[in-house]
Amino acid sequence: MEDEDPVSLFLSLDNWQESHADPDELSLAQDSPPQSPAETYLLGFVIANIVGIQYYSGTISGREMVGLVREPLNPHDSNAIKVLNTRTVQVGHIERPVAAVLAPLIDAHTILVEGIVPNARATGNRYKIPCQIHVFSRIEASEAVKSAISGAGLDLISDSDVSFTLSEAMVVKEQRKGDKSVDEIFKLVDENVSKKGALEPLEPPKDVIKSELFVHQKEGLGWLVHRENSDELPPFWEEKDGSYVNVLTNYHTDVRPEPLRGGVFADDMGLGKTLTLLSLIAFDKCGSALASAMHSASLDVEKSDEMGEEESGKKGKKGRTSKKGPLSRKKRKIGDVRFDGNVKGKSLSLCEKSFSDFGSKTTLIVCPPSVFSTWITQLEEHTWPRKLKVYMYYGNRTNDVGELKKYDIVLTTYSTLATEYRCSESPMKKIEWWRVILDEAHLIKNVNAQQSRAVTDLIAQRRWVVTGTPIQNGSFDLFSLMAFLRFAPFSVKSHWQSLVQRPLALGNQKGLSRLQVLMATISLRRTKEKGLIGLPPKVIETCYVELSREERELYDKMEGEAKSVFRCYIDAGNMMRNYSAVLSILLRLRQICIDLALCPSDLKSLLPSHNIEADVTNNPELLKKMVEVLRDGEDFDCPICISPPTNIIITRCAHLFCQACILKTLHHKPRCPLCRGPLTQSDLFSAPPEASDTDDTGVSSSKTTTSSKVSALLKFLMESRNQNPATKSVVFSQFRKMLIFLEKPLKDAGFKILRLDGSMNAKRRTQVIEEFGVPGHDGPTVLLASLKASGTGINLTAASRVYLLEPWWNPAVEDQAMDRVHRIGQKENVKIVRLIARNSIEERIVELQERKKQLAREAFGGRGPKDRREIGLDDLRTLMSM
DNA sequence: ACCGCCGGGTGCC
DNA sequence: ACCGCCGGGTGCC
DSSP: OGGGOHHHHHHHTHHHHHHHSOGGGOTTOTTSOOOOGGGEEEEEEEEEEEEOGGGOOOOOOSSEEEEEEEOTTOSSOTTOEEEEOTTSOEEEEEOHHHHHHHHHHHHTTSEEEEEEESOHHHHOOSSEEEEEEEEEEEHHHHHHHHHHHHHTTOOOBOOTTOOSOHHHHHHHHHHHTTOOOHHHHHHHHHHHHHHHHSOOOOOOOTTTBOSOOOHHHHHHHHHHHHHHHOOOOOTTEEEETTEEEETTTTEEESSOOOOOOEEEEOOOTTSOHHHHHHHHHHHTTOHHHHHHHHHHTTOOOOOOSSOOHHHHHHHHHHTSOOSOOHHHHHHHHHHHHHHHHHHTTOOSOHHHHHHHHTTTOOEEEEEOHHHHHHHHHHHHHHBOTTSSOEEEOSOOTTOOHHHHTTSSEEEEEHHHHHHHTTOTTOHHHHOEEEEEEEETGGGSOTTOHHHHHHHHTOEEEEEEEEOSSTTTTOSSOHHHHHHHHTOTTTTSHHHHIIIIIHHHHTTOHHHHHHHHHHHHHHEEOOOGGGOTTOOOOEEEEEEEEOOOHHHHHHHHHHHHHHHHHHHHHHHHTOTGGGHHHHHHHHHHHHHHHHOGGGSOTTOOOSOTTSOHHHHHHHOHHHHHHHHHHHHTTSOOOOTTTOSOOSSEEEETTOOEEEHHHHHHHHHHOSBOTTTOOBOOGGGEEEOOOOOOHHHHHHHHHTOOSOOHHHHHHHHHHHHHHHHOTTOOEEEEOSOHHHHHHHHHHHHHTTOOEEEEOTTSOHHHHHHHHHHHTOOTTTSOOEEEEOGGGSOTTOOOTTOOEEEESSOOSSHHHHHHHHHHHSSTTOOSOEEEEEEEETTSHHHHHHHHHHHHHHHHHHTTTOOOSSOTTSOOHHHHHHHHTO
16 A cells, blocks of 8 residues: 555655755755855845735734745645744735745745845735845855846845845844844843753652652753743743733734743753653643642742633642642643633542543653663553553554543654654544654654654644754754744744844854754753762773784775875765765774774775775675664664665665665655765665674684784773772674674683674563673673664663773764763763774764764754764865875 | 726617 | 726635
8 A cells, every 4th residue: 555655655755855855954965065044145135915914813013024934735826935923823925926936946945035024014904915025045046046036027126235134134123223132132031041940859740650750850850840831931032011022023912922832851861851751741640739749849930810710629629739829820721722611610539530631631752663662661660550551553543533542641653653644544643632752853864854744743732852862963953843842933944044044054143042042941951960860970081092013004004095085086076976985995994993803804905996886886794884884873764664774775875775765766766865866776785684693703713813902902901800800891882793803802811791782682682781780700791782782771880881992973872872881870980981093083083073062062952054974075084184 | 905807797979 | 899898796825
C-alpha cells in the first residue's frame, strides 16, 4: 500500500520540502551557493493591498509588521500569499495580481519578502489594507528580480536611503517616537528573566511518583509547572493600560496574548529529565495536588475576578486549601474549552473526579526508538503500579480518538508519526492532546520535513521539547522549534527571518539579543558542572602523545599527500563533489594517529591508483570504516525511512541511506535528498555487511608492535592500577577494530577486560554492563566500549576513569561518552583522559571542536550559518593547516 | 462597496 | 442590438 511506503511518503512530501526547507541547511551545496539571509539585501518594496479582510478575524492597527505566508494549496489560486498578524491570525491575502508576480520568485527562493503595514487605521477601508512588501534578494539576482517585477507592471520602490532592514526600520521608528529603545527593552526582559530564574522546588504527587526527587529535579519540576500555568506575558510583549503591544512588530491588541505553555527542557544528560517529566504528568492525575503544590511554590500570577467556580468548589470539598489561589483562574482558562461543563457540580472525591473528568489529559510523548524503552523502564522504576496508564502507539490506525484518550500517556516514535502524517484517518491528527513532549528532539533532522511537519501540526495545549544536547549542531533548527512551540510571531517564517535570522546574519547585535532573551525565557538548561546533584568532580585531561619515528614518518608522508590532493580539489572547486573521498582520506590520517594496524599492512600511499573514487569503491574495508566514522557514534537513521539503515549506502556527497530507499528516490529524481546535489547510481557506494566478532580477531594476532597511543594508554592504566587496583576504567574508541586490537596488550599487561560494541545484541550488552559492575579483584577493570553500543541511559558508573582514544568530530559525542560514567550514582572523582597525537590532524580536530563549542555558546542553541555537523571548506583548511 | 466588474434588460427622438 | 447604455447584484484567494 502506498501509505505504508516510506519512499512514496518522502517523495510526496518533497514539494513541501522544496518550498520550506531552509536554504541554510544545504551546507554541501557549494557548487550552487544557496541563498541565505546574509547574502540578500533589500531591493525595495512594492505596495499591495491586503484583500478579503472581511473574511478573517485577524486584526491589525497602526504601523505593524505582518507575516507573509505562501499558500500553494489554495484552491482558488496556487499563487496565493496569506497575511498573518503578530498572533498568527490571518488578516487576509495579498491581492491576486501582485501575488502572481511574487509567488513564483518566492517559490524559487529567488526572493524573500517581509510585510509591513504603514498605517492600517488611516485607510479605514473595511475590505482592504495597503501593505508594503519588502523584497530581498541576492545581489546576482537583483537585476533579474527588478525587471521581473517592473516588467509585470508593479512599481518597485527603491529608495537608496532605505538600506536598512524592516526590523531595523521598526527600531528607528521606536526611537523616533521617544519610546524605549529596543536595547532598554531587552534589559527589562533580561531582568525579568533572572527574577523568574530563581527556581522553586516542587514536590511531585507522592501517590503517583514513588521515588524521591533530587533537589534539582524538584526545581526542574517547579519550572515545568510554572511554564505550563503561568499567565505572564510572553517575551517582547508589554502591557499598557490594559492593552498589549508586541515591541518587535508593534502589534497592538486589547486581548491578552496567550502565554506559551511549554518550552525547551534541555538539562544535561544524566540529570533525570525523564523522571522530572513523569512528575509533571503525574500532576494531571490530581488537580488538587497541583493546586496546593503550586500554591506553596507561591507562583506569582496576576489575580482575576473571573474565578473558576469548579476549582474553588473542589478545594472547599476536599478542604485542602480554601484560598482562591491564582491557580483557579489558570485552571479554568486552560480547561474551559473542553472541561467546563463537565466539571461543574460534580461531587466525586477529588482525585477520582480529576481522573474521570480530566481523564482526557493525555500526554503524547514522541521519541526515537532508542529511548522508547527508557520511558517504560523509568515508569516502572519511579511510579506506583498502574498509576499512569501508558499506550504504546506503533501506528495502529484502528485506534480511535476516544480509545487513546483513556490513557495518561501515549508513547510513540517520530517515524510512526511521520508515516501516519499523510493518512487523514490517523487519530494522531485528530486528537487534541493535553500535552506533547518531543524527547531527544535534536535527533529530528532538518531533512525530515515530514517529521518536523508531523510534530508541528499536532494539536496540543502544552508543547515541550526535551533534549540533552540542545541544538548544539542545529538539526531541528530554531525556526522549526518556534513553529512547533507555536511561539508567535516567531513561528511564522517571514517574521522569524526579519526579527532574528536576518539581523543575526548581518551581525546585528539585536538578532543575538533577541535570540538570547527568547531562549532564556522558554528554556531550562542545567549542567552537571554546577554541582546540581552533588556529583563528584570531573577532571578532563588532554594527553598529547608523541608519535614514534615510524609512525611520524608515515604520517608526514600521508599528510603531505593528502594536502596535495585536497589542493587539487579546492583549485578545481569540486571538494564537495568528492566529499566522501575527502572523508576517507581524513579517516586514514586519523587511523595512523591511533595505530598503524588500523591501516592495510602494505599501506604506502593514500592513493594507490591515483584515482580516489576507485580507491573508495574497491576498498570495502575503508568504506566500512568511513561509514563508521560518519555515524560517529551518533544515533543515525536513514533520513528517508527514518529507521536504522539496512544495507548502508554512502553517496559521493557523503550522505548515508538504506540502499533500497536511495535507489527508489533516485528513480524519481536524480538528486541527493539531503543536499540536493546531482546524484546517480554510480555515485553510490555500498558498505559491506558488518563483520562478526570472529572475523576480526585473527588480525590482532598478526600484530606485534604497540602503537604510541596504545602505549600511552597502557601507561595510564597501569599507573591507575598501582594507585588503586580496584579502579575501573572505560576506554572509548569509535573504531570497533581498535577495541579488538586493544584486547591482547591489555590482557598481556594483566588486566581483566570486557568489550561492549555494536555487534552485540541487547541481551549481551546488558550482560556485559552487569559483569563490569562486579567489584573487587575478581571483577573486570577495563571496559572497551564503542559509544554507539553504549546507548543513551546506559550506566557505567562502576568506572571512574574514562579514556577517549581519539577525538570525535562532534564534541557533543565526547560529552556523551563521559556522561556514561559521570552521572547520578557516581561516587568517585572522575578522571577523563583524552589521548591526542601531537602535531597531527587530531590536534586540529580539537581546535575545531573548541571553535564549534564557542559557536554553540554564543547563543545557546544559536546555530551558525551552517549545519556544523558537516566539515566545511574552512574546516578542512584548519584540519590540514592549509 | 462613495469603487470596479459582471451580466441581464433594454433600445429613436 | 453581433452594439452601447442603464442600473442591480455583487465582492479575497
